[in-house]
Amino acid sequence: MPKIFLGPAGIPLSSRGKGSVDGVKRVKELGLNAMEVEFVQGVKMSVSTAKELGEVSKEMGVRLSVHAPYYINLCSSEREKIDASKKRILDTAERAHAMGADAIAIHVGFYGDYTPEECYSMVRASMGEVIDQMREKGIDSVKLGVETMAKETAFGTIDEVIKISKELKGVIPYIDWAHTFARQGGKIDYGEILDRVVKELGLTHVNSHFESLKLRNGKYVDVHEPIERNSPPFEPLAKEILKRDLSISLICESPRLEEDALIMKKVLESLGYRL
Incomplete structure (x- = not known):
């Protein structure tokens, strides 16, 4: 039987307080069991x-993950933008480690002036440097999640994120199902x-985002x-998860x-799963 952690990206809209601690408490009240800290x-x-x-999330039984800065x-x-980017990832990792989050979702970059292959080499080198810095600081429980991206100008096809996760220990795919749907x-x-992510990477846990995207001029675009x-x-995703x-x-x-997270919970319950 799978173990599913379901919750909102950020503090629930219905939370009475505006802090992340209030958000985790509200997630628990709603009967959900995960929250991504934004x-x-x-x-x-x-x-x-x-x-x-x-401490609060552990007490409430709410699994935390984190989204790095855009x-x-x-x-x-x-060069200075790459260095600033690496610092933002490391700063995020320090907080993620302190709160016991398991993974960070990262939009790693745009091809820009480079080919996808050149961009891949740059991302791999920088991510490797950040992982080395994390190890020096004793941050060993947090995975760097390379998010799959919708825009064709962005690094983040499913193949790219699986490849870099194979090559760098400490890097995983952070699958945005809608982004991948649009990209494909x-x-x-x-x-x-x-x-693929289980067999090729041996993952014991999959981190992912779910939402729908806008259809514009016959093409799905990154508007949630x-x-x-x-x-x-x-x-269909729920059914595939429950098969595994x-x-x-x-x-x-x-x-x-959280309103849509609760709809997702109802779908899972209709298929026989209880959070």
């Missing part, structure tokens, strides 16, 4: 606050991807929509956050 606008949480958050580009043609022209084989849009549909004995985090990135 550092997308910058790492503004202190290490001591991260430790406090970790201002990261390891394929920049400017509105098609996705959930079972094939789950089997409620999951009722079915682009992609959730139920695996552990997975499903972080809802719909604009409705």
